[in-house]
Amino acid sequence: MRALPTRKLDKRITRVWRLSAIINVVFWSLICLLPVFIALMVIGADSSQGDSTDILVLTILNVVFAILAVVALIVFVVIVPKIRWIQWSFEVYDQEIDIHKGIFWKKRIIIPLIRVQNVDTRQGPIMRANGLASFTVATAAGEHEIPGLQVQEADELRDRVAILARIAQEDV
């Protein structure tokens, strides 16, 4: 049986993943924490209405959320990108693209080049800051992205796949 593909993504993609994970975690923490903070402030300001149990419950809620946020930060920012990078590998052969990825749900994807309709390279702001680009192949049934590649590498890959896809022959 054929071995797993060996080509890796650029290591810097973990930085991109980390940054977007941080943004996500901060966003959701704020959504969870802000209402509790506001409630605390309102109750604290009006001490005649404030019941000490209310404040206690809210504080506990606050602490729980904060702990969850820290855990999420550790898991999604420190651990997940690292494992994802370790798991991600791909290979471009003369006739097909072979992708292996996934942390819990592992996928091995084969895309015959003869089915490739168009190829793209794309770059978001975070990617650009890190000098990276992603490479996308589209078939008649959806797209596949290889995310973290050096810009030059992605461009070369795009051109190469475009040529290979053009000369790929039906073999059945």
Next chain:
Amino acid sequence: MHPAYVVMNAIRISLSILVVFIISFVSYGSFSFFTGVGVLGLILIIVGFIVMVGITAGISYIYYRRFLWEITESDIHIYSGIFFKKQVHIPFQRVQSIDFNAQVIERVLGIVKLKIETAGGSQNRGVFIPALKLAQAEALRAEVFARKRQASAQQEAAMRQQMLTMKAGMAPAAAAPAAASVAQPRFDPQTGQPFATAQPQPRFDPQTGQPFAAAVGMTAAASATAWTAPSSADALVAGVGAGLGELRGIFAESYQEEAPIEYEYGLTAKELVLSAISGDHNFVLVAVLIGLATQIGEVARLIGLDYSAEALVERFLTTQVVPVIIGALIVMFLVIFVLGILGTAVSYGGFKARRRGGRIEVERGLVSRQYRGVSINRIQAVEIKQGFIRRLMGYVELNLHTIDSLGTQQNNQNNQPMKTRGLVIHPFVKKQRVEEILTQLLPEYNERPAETELRGLPKVARRRVIIRHTVFIGLIYAACAVTLTALLTLVFADELPARTITWILIVLWVLFLLLLIGRTISSLLWYRHAAYTYNATMLMIQQGYFGLETTFIPRQKIQWAQNHQNPFQRWAKVASISAVTAAGIGGTKTRLRDVQVEESLAYLEWIRPHTRPSS
């Protein structure tokens, strides 16, 4: 566009608004609506309705006036829209198929709705012309396909010319004007009328150099008659006459492509009736009916609680209300049941499927008639489908997975797609006949693997399907049932009669048992029949719980493939395999769970170009 569009559209929109009105009035609880409005109110409503019809007719008229289409030398142009104007250009080369659809009114008037399907990668688009005379629509179709052939022949000729000139070392410039001069516009872009002097030039077969005799005849006929738009009154009279004269065979005089019909079949009356009765929705309906009949006590309880007065609950349970509700529900479901049967019979009445050249054509429908043609290379897979009842009877439904397109038109409210996914080429056929039909209709699929070659799944798949299909849902149901039991025995014990509570509990847990048994049986059935195989050219996947689906996917149509493992599957050393084709809109994934890992990797090897199965 045909002027009858104005009338039809106005009627259709007004009717739907009317229905909404009535439903909303009734649902507001004013059952006295029909008796209590008085004469004046009734007049007001009728006047309002007429005004509404007038307004919609006006808008439809403007839309009709603004809707223009024409055929130019290279493409079809469609201009449409009142506020948001739109221009669509469809090059002939990209036209995949032209389908017709006719509702009752349209059939009487001899009018069809025309849909042009185009090829455009994963973003397929369909374009509608809402109303056209049938003859006109057929002429359009013949013309477009003729032009399409012509265009590809030209392209080929130009390429050959270019190669010749390149070989001879001459200037390639000679090729271009030669190719360009072949096509000339035949229709005045302003009026859509044919030029008086226009003669359809003969089209040459790239292989033999002979003109296409049939195509020339057809375009000549089209130019002579169908394209001139008759005045509205004429059209209406002629349309009604033709429609009444031949309500059934509105598509009888279909245009003749040069390819003859190679194979054709219909549906016998027996097949039609049985197919209507054996649909699984009927099975579901009956199940719901039984379920409702048994749970009626609970329903009554809920209704009672809505009024939140214990006395009322008591009265509900002791008086004759419950039997009446049960009776009404049973009658309602019977009506739905019969309607469902009628619906199937009507939509598949007059069913015909045929093979003609490189296309498969299907037309069907007793009341509203639709025609669909699909080119062989748009077919991505063949599916043999059985519901539970059909499986017991040994009958199947034959379905083709085709590349579909979204309809893009502005007044979308009544533009339902002609068929959302796939193309049914036989709704109800004996299993033994499948071989014969597929061999004749789709010789391209003759190399499909035999049922005997199917490979089953490893033992561990049985355990996994029972957990996935039975245990999970069982746990969720059990949790709900336990909660409900606790609530009933602890909280509502004083408020409801003890007998009612016992009754509800019995129903609750009997249903739970039934669910467990049913799910276990279907899981075991799944394990027994889930299987797959592939040979040099085709993948075959078979699976299903109570029903059974067998899918044949040619290797050439698989856009990409994957194997897929979750942690439990890794532990059990199995993986899911998927094949993704371009069928439907944006792709269709066919998946089989729990194949042995080594086998799933072998499958991926098979997908890779230039590898063959190891057999």
